[in-house]
Amino acid sequence: KQEVTQIPAALSVPEGENLVLNCSFTDSAIYNLQWFRQDPGKGLTSLLLIQSSQREQTSGRLNASLDKSSGRSTLYIAASQPGDSATYLCVRAAGNKLTFGGGTRVLVKP
Amino acid sequence: NAGVMQNPRHLVRRRGQEARLRCSPMKGHSHVYWYRQLPEEGLKFMVYLQKENIIDESGMPKERFSAEFPKEGPSILRIQQVVRGDSAAYFCASSKDRNPGEQYFGPGTRLTVT
Numbered sequence: 001k002q003e004v005t006q007i008p009a010a011l012s013v014p015e016g017e018n019l020v021l022n023c024s025f026t027d028s029a030i031y032n033l034q035w036f037r038q039d040p041g042k043g044l045t046s047l048l049l050i051q052s053s054q055r056e057q058t059s060g061r062l063n064a065s066l067d068k069s070s071g072r073s074t075l076y077i078a079a080s081q082p083g084d085s086a087t088y089l090c091v092r093a094a095g096n097k098l099t100f101g102g103g104t105r106v107l108v109k110p
Numbered sequence: 111n112a113g114v115m116q117n118p119r120h121l122v123r124r125r126g127q128e129a130r131l132r133c134s135p136m137k138g139h140s141h142v143y144w145y146r147q148l149p150e151e152g153l154k155f156m157v158y159l160q161k162e163n164i165i166d167e168s169g170m171p172k173e174r175f176s177a178e179f180p181k182e183g184p185s186i187l188r189i190q191q192v193v194r195g196d197s198a199a200y201f202c203a204s205s206k207d208r209n210p211g212e213q214y215f216g217p218g219t220r221l222t223v224t
Contacts, residue, residue, distance in 0.1 A: 004152075036215075041217075041220075042217055042218075043114075043201060043215040043216050043217040043218055044153075044201065044203075044215040045215075046214075089152070089153070096141070096143070096158050096165070096166065096208055097155050097158070097166070098143075098145075098153075098155060098203075098213065099155070100145075100152040100153040100154070101152060102151070102152040103152060
């Protein structure tokens with residue numbers, strides 16, 4: 001059974017600190033690994049998509065790495081801002097199915 | 111180009127009633143996916159449809175739940191005889207082709223069963 005686990009479940013940091021969100025998955029034969037952001041009462045916003053053949057992707061203050069051998073992905077958010085407060089979801093994509101992690105709830109305090 | 115649209119955004123039903131959730135995919139997208147997020151749980155895949163066809167319904171409960179994506183009009187997720195355990199957020203996503211990295215999500219419908 002493919003599972004996606006995210007640690008920690010919740011994270012609270014002061015503004016300006018760097019954020020490190022971890023994701024692990026049991027099946028290394030993944031297709032893509034994707035990070036989403038979910039704001040309360042809203043839908044999901046795709047942040048970064050790492051293809052199976054890639055090791056990392058970067059967009060602005062966000063960087064996501066993928067290590068298939070260890071079954072891990074890490075999302076880094078540099079210089080966090082209060083607007084980064086949200087739930088971050090790690091998603092394994094295989095075929096047409098997305099398998100979601102439980103999410104990490106992030107609170108960035110001003 | 112409007113994004114994925116879902117309506118209603120909030121739906122309240124009494125136990126035993128029917129719930130109909132609608133999803134209009136992005137323009138040009140012919141693949142639709144439904145996901146359910148139970149309280150305090152992650153999103154889980156329910157069903158994948160293309161126009162007029164159910165491709166994968168491995169995540170759908172066997173009873174009371176059905177989905178369709180007709181040639182014209184939105185995709186419909188139908189829940190008959192709702193129970194309290196059906197209370198959840200139901201998200202729809204769409205994609206242009208069979209690429210799992212290109213699913214765009216709607217804002218969700220929050221179903222509350224009283």
